[in-house]
Amino acid sequence: MAQKPSIAKGTRDFTPEEVSKRNYIISTIKRHFETFGFLPIETPSFENSDTLMGKYGDEGDRLIFKILNSGDFLSKVDNALYEKKDANALTSKISEKALRYDLTVPFARYVVMHQNEIDLPFKRYQVQPVWRADRPQKGRFREFYQCDADVVGSKSLWQEVEFVQLYDAVFNSLKLEGITIKMNNRKILSGIAEVIGAKDKLIDFTVALDKLDKIGEDGVKREMLEKGISEEALTKVQPLFSFTGSNTDKLNSLRSLLETSEEGMKGVEELSFIMEAIATLGLKTATLDLDVTLARGLNYYTGAIFEVSAPSEVKMGSIGGGGRYDDLTGIFGLKDVSGVGISFGLDRIYLVLEELNLFPEEVLESTKVLFLNFGETEALYCLKALKKLREVDVKSEMYPDDAKMKKQMNFANKRNIPFVVLAGSKEIQEEKFTLKNMKTGEQFEVTTEELIEKVS
Amino acid sequence: MAQKPSIAKGTRDFTPEEVSKRNYIISTIKRHFETFGFLPIETPSFENSDTLMGKYGDEGDRLIFKILNSGDFLSKVDNALYEKKDANALTSKISEKALRYDLTVPFARYVVMHQNEIDLPFKRYQVQPVWRADRPQKGRFREFYQCDADVVGSKSLWQEVEFVQLYDAVFNSLKLEGITIKMNNRKILSGIAEVIGAKDKLIDFTVALDKLDKIGEDGVKREMLEKGISEEALTKVQPLFSFTGSNTDKLNSLRSLLETSEEGMKGVEELSFIMEAIATLGLKTATLDLDVTLARGLNYYTGAIFEVSAPSEVKMGSIGGGGRYDDLTGIFGLKDVSGVGISFGLDRIYLVLEELNLFPEEVLESTKVLFLNFGETEALYCLKALKKLREVDVKSEMYPDDAKMKKQMNFANKRNIPFVVLAGSKEIQEEKFTLKNMKTGEQFEVTTEELIEKVS
Numbered sequence: 001m002a003q004k005p006s007i008a009k010g011t012r013d014f015t016p017e018e019v020s021k022r023n024y025i026i027s028t029i030k031r032h033f034e035t036f037g038f039l040p041i042e043t044p045s046f047e048n049s050d051t052l053m054g055k056y057g058d059e060g061d062r063l064i065f066k067i068l069n070s071g072d073f074l075s076k077v078d079n080a081l082y083e084k085k086d087a088n089a090l091t092s093k094i095s096e097k098a099l100r101y102d103l104t105v106p107f108a109r110y111v112v113m114h115q116n117e118i119d120l121p122f123k124r125y126q127v128q129p130v131w132r133a134d135r136p137q138k139g140r141f142r143e144f145y146q147c148d149a150d151v152v153g154s155k156s157l158w159q160e161v162e163f164v165q166l167y168d169a170v171f172n173s174l175k176l177e178g179i180t181i182k183m184n185n186r187k188i189l190s191g192i193a194e195v196i197g198a199k200d201k202l203i204d205f206t207v208a209l210d211k212l213d214k215i216g217e218d219g220v221k222r223e224m225l226e227k228g229i230s231e232e233a234l235t236k237v238q239p240l241f242s243f244t245g246s247n248t249d250k251l252n253s254l255r256s257l258l259e260t261s262e263e264g265m266k267g268v269e270e271l272s273f274i275m276e277a278i279a280t281l282g283l284k285t286a287t288l289d290l291d292v293t294l295a296r297g298l299n300y301y302t303g304a305i306f307e308v309s310a311p312s313e314v315k316m317g318s319i320g321g322g323g324r325y326d327d328l329t330g331i332f333g334l335k336d337v338s339g340v341g342i343s344f345g346l347d348r349i350y351l352v353l354e355e356l357n358l359f360p361e362e363v364l365e366s367t368k369v370l371f372l373n374f375g376e377t378e379a380l381y382c383l384k385a386l387k388k389l390r391e392v393d394v395k396s397e398m399y400p401d402d403a404k405m406k407k408q409m410n411f412a413n414k415r416n417i418p419f420v421v422l423a424g425s426k427e428i429q430e431e432k433f434t435l436k437n438m439k440t441g442e443q444f445e446v447t448t449e450e451l452i453e454k455v456s
Numbered sequence: 457m458a459q460k461p462s463i464a465k466g467t468r469d470f471t472p473e474e475v476s477k478r479n480y481i482i483s484t485i486k487r488h489f490e491t492f493g494f495l496p497i498e499t500p501s502f503e504n505s506d507t508l509m510g511k512y513g514d515e516g517d518r519l520i521f522k523i524l525n526s527g528d529f530l531s532k533v534d535n536a537l538y539e540k541k542d543a544n545a546l547t548s549k550i551s552e553k554a555l556r557y558d559l560t561v562p563f564a565r566y567v568v569m570h571q572n573e574i575d576l577p578f579k580r581y582q583v584q585p586v587w588r589a590d591r592p593q594k595g596r597f598r599e600f601y602q603c604d605a606d607v608v609g610s611k612s613l614w615q616e617v618e619f620v621q622l623y624d625a626v627f628n629s630l631k632l633e634g635i636t637i638k639m640n641n642r643k644i645l646s647g648i649a650e651v652i653g654a655k656d657k658l659i660d661f662t663v664a665l666d667k668l669d670k671i672g673e674d675g676v677k678r679e680m681l682e683k684g685i686s687e688e689a690l691t692k693v694q695p696l697f698s699f700t701g702s703n704t705d706k707l708n709s710l711r712s713l714l715e716t717s718e719e720g721m722k723g724v725e726e727l728s729f730i731m732e733a734i735a736t737l738g739l740k741t742a743t744l745d746l747d748v749t750l751a752r753g754l755n756y757y758t759g760a761i762f763e764v765s766a767p768s769e770v771k772m773g774s775i776g777g778g779g780r781y782d783d784l785t786g787i788f789g790l791k792d793v794s795g796v797g798i799s800f801g802l803d804r805i806y807l808v809l810e811e812l813n814l815f816p817e818e819v820l821e822s823t824k825v826l827f828l829n830f831g832e833t834e835a836l837y838c839l840k841a842l843k844k845l846r847e848v849d850v851k852s853e854m855y856p857d858d859a860k861m862k863k864q865m866n867f868a869n870k871r872n873i874p875f876v877v878l879a880g881s882k883e884i885q886e887e888k889f890t891l892k893n894m895k896t897g898e899q900f901e902v903t904t905e906e907l908i909e910k911v912s
Contacts, residue, residue, distance in 0.1 A: 005788040011500030019496040035846040037853025040475040044467030070589040133526040156856035332461040397493025400612035
């Protein structure tokens with residue numbers, strides 16, 4: 001009996017229309033990555049497990065897809081261990097490879113293994129799928145693309161300046177106006193924690209502060225108190241709860257708030273450098289905004305933190321993010337290589353462009369010309385013209401069977417093919433074709449040369 | 457202690473140069489797929505195991521990479537089974553997903569699951585990686601790309617004609633002249649087996665015949681006799697051992713050899729139709745050759761069989777292949793959908809282009825302009841021009857740190873960057889830049905506009 005086909009949970013097929021739309025976004029991003037001097041690399045889909053395990057925390061380890069060893073994978077498992085029937089303990093014995101969880105750790109491995117052929121600073125981009133054993137839900141998939149650009153080997157803040165410009169350039173090309181590039185700096189968050197005497201509570205503090213939008217000032221304060229942050233501390237950071245005005249205003253507030261923290265002041269100066277440069281250089285359509293509540297990736301970012309939000313009329317989480325991480329390659333034995341990078345959220349950008357109807361019409365164009373098929377002689381006559389059209393890159397095809405004309409016309413209609421070409425014995429005798437414009441219904445008698453001209 | 461990084465056996469990192477070269481091949485193939493009216497689809501990297509298992513024979517099943525279930529994967533394994541410690545029996549209990557082994561079975565699944573939105577005939581292309589747990593060796597990898605184009609839903613032989621043209625168009629664009637497109641037909645092989653009264657020995661017969669190049673006529677005959685094919689049969693097929701001349705000559709020989717086999721004659725007529733059409737339409741640089749020893753994919757091909765060989769001066773196996781398979785989607789419950797498709801062997805095409813030095817120089821061009829960095833003021837001044845260069849798609853970057861000039865120039869040299877731009881206080885005052893051509897050593901004083909003109 002035939003098998004009922006199914007697709008694995010949390011994964012997707014992409015139809016021709018979806019592939020074209022995704023490629024439009026990806027190729028726009030890649031084009032800008034390249035004009036900004038980033039070079040493409042690719043790493044394998046799976047890595048040796050020890051390259052990935054332990055790099056993303058316990059939750060990450062759990063979400064990494066493990067690949068079962070090939071052949072008799074139990075032959076090397078000793079009986080004592082096997083008899084415990086403990087999945088956790090057994091995993092590393094029967095699985096040595098795992099699917100890529102992100103592009104950052106494989107990149108770090110790449111840099112270390114290729115250090116002799118790389119000229120630092122190394123600017124690389126990478127657009128490849130990653131896999132996570134997350135519970136699938138609306139908008140969250142087990143296979144999805146990451147689009148990353150990173151620079152390693154330089155601590156220069158010009159990189160951060162360029163990343164702001166890069167976000168602006170990409171979203172401007174995608175005609176997505178009104179995005180906000182939010183920036184913060186890990187050192188500012190550390191400085192705040194230091195100033196309020198809660199250095200050990202940095203994570204609790206920022207997690208609570210991050211909720212300001214959702215639960216309001218009172219809610220945030222309640223949570224901070226519950227986490228053991230003192231009333232006195234809250235009074236000190238009161239300015240953060242009504243943190244408005246221009247970026248300059250915000251930087252000035254931070255300067256007075258953090259004047260006793262060396263680290264905090266360093267963060268303020270870093271952000272200030274970036275914001276001044278951007279003010280001078282200008283952005284096309286994006287807005288750069290200092291957001292002191294921004295705390296993504298606090299586990300690994302050590303300097304700048306970026307996050308991009310969609311235009312406010314669209315309800316959507318962040319569509320991009322990134323930051324600076326010192327010592328990216330330290331885990332693999334190459335010390336003192338600072339990195340900074342950003343990422344584009346392909347799936348979300350797709351949804352935003354869809355919602356705002358921003359995909360250009362050309363993206364959806366597939367076959368432009370369909371030659372109808374009236375039999376062997378006619379088909380061979382058509383293939384000669386078809387060959388010439390294809391030589392000038394016109395997407396064109398012939399209906400493969402000499403089916404009823406109505407069926408062939410229906411096919412052209414369903415596929416939204418704009419031009420149909422007919423050639424019967426009359427046309428063949430006159431060395432012509434009948435060209436039909438499917439939108440207007442107009443028909444023309446044309447030579448091969450006129451045909452090429454009309455459709456290209 | 458830091459971990460020594462390693463890459464999984466049989467997988468590869470691709471450097472920027474390699475990615476660019478691979479993309480050159482892939483984008484050439486895709487461009488022609490599209491001008492021939494093929495539409496892109498993508499399917500997930502992993503499928504439910506039952507979609508893949510049993511589709512590629514026992515050897516295939518063994519080579520499929522299985523993914524370990526997440527979480528406590530042993531909890532549902534009953535103790536009696538577990539205690540047997542039998543890897544084979546355990547696999548399906550602890551693994552429900554597997555990595556894609558080729559693009560054809562996922563495509564069949566796609567067609568069946570999307571049948572209501574697809575207009576037949578459906579021409580799709582797909583360029584994605586596949587994975588096989590093969591023993592890695594020179595030129596054989598565990599992760600590699602397949603580049604496939606298939607048409608389903610039509611038995612028309614015009615498809616075969618178009619595939620010959622497609623191969624010719626792609627390899628012509630890649631400037632790879634002198635390839636041979638070899639064709640055969642499963643029905644001809646069956647006809648031969650029928651005529652010699654060895655219908656049940658079709659596989660043995662073709663396997664032996666396929667070795668004609670390697671072991672010669674005597675060797676082939678010896679092997680056939682060993683497999684139980686009679687002396688009398690060998691006399692009948694004697695013409696096959698000196699099968700030369702034009703395709704027309706070969707077709708005529710086959711017509712007399714196979715006149716008593718209805719199936720065989722059908723194969724001859726099919727091939728004859730395709731060869732006559734191609735003779736009328738002409739090929740740019742490829743040669744079409746009837747090769748009666750060609751027997752690839754005999755398990756699944758039911759009509760045309762294609763194989764492409766590299767120019768004879770290059771020692772390399774086939775660089776492409778394909779064929780017609782009736783009932784592709786039958787395994788998933790959709791009957792009577794005939795398919796025909798071809799594939800390009802990316803890795804081998806890469807090696808051939810490399811050996812013949814056919815990668816165009818532009819493919820290797822990365823950053824075109826490097827701005828040197830002499831400090832904050834100078835850098836900001838440069839970034840203004842850099843922004844304008846990037847707006848006209850010139851790949852350009854600034855050295856991020858104000859390192860010693862020699863170090864920055866070295867970087868430009870090592871990276872083969874053709875233009876370097878310098879701006880010190882003198883240039884800034886005059887609103888100019890010094891542009892250095894790194895090949896000729898020439899230097900020019902230019903305005904921003906002149907700079908753009910000179911490098912783009």
